């Protein structure tokens with residue numbers, strides 16, 4: 001419980017901060033105290049960048065990664081249009097692959113996985129947009145890089161069926177990432193092995 005010894009506005013800040021992932025009330029209080037002592041400029045810059053996040057960040061109209069332009073930096077780079085398209089669940093997974101620096105093509109962010117029990121079907125993901133890209137862009141290989149969880153596997157399987165009739169190389173990342181694992185928590189070497197060890201499934 002946040003004690004009443006704090007002024008109301010400080011209590012409110014602690015409550016809001018404590019909702020952030022990885023922060024409990026203790027660390028929220030520590031951050032609030034830090035902001036209280038920090039100079040006004042620094043605090044205003046932080047507040048402005050949080051506000052800008054919601055005002056300016058949108059999704060790329062081609063791949064659905066986060067961007068503040070119509071196209072993200074990867075889609076806007078002609079050198080990345082090399083025919084390889086890597087399909088990931090989330091922008092966090094895309095960023096993990098990018099930080100590892102192991103893939104030089106373009107991406108498609110599904111914004112989730114199929115989860116019929118939670119009511120998430122193909123129409124809730126960016127699958128229609130993926131199929132349209134395959135018709136429009138000169139893509140020769142699709143790498144299915146959904147996570148090796150049961151939902152990720154089911155989504156990869158669904159996508160394989162959806163593109164089966166096309167003349168297209170389809171591969172699935174394979175080695176290195178353990179079952180139940182998550183790309184964004186996987187180290188660079190393991191990601192690299194998973195990408196190199198991808199197997200053709202069409």
Ligand SMILES: [Zn+2]
Nearest residue numbers: 060063072075
């Ligand atoms: Zn993009």
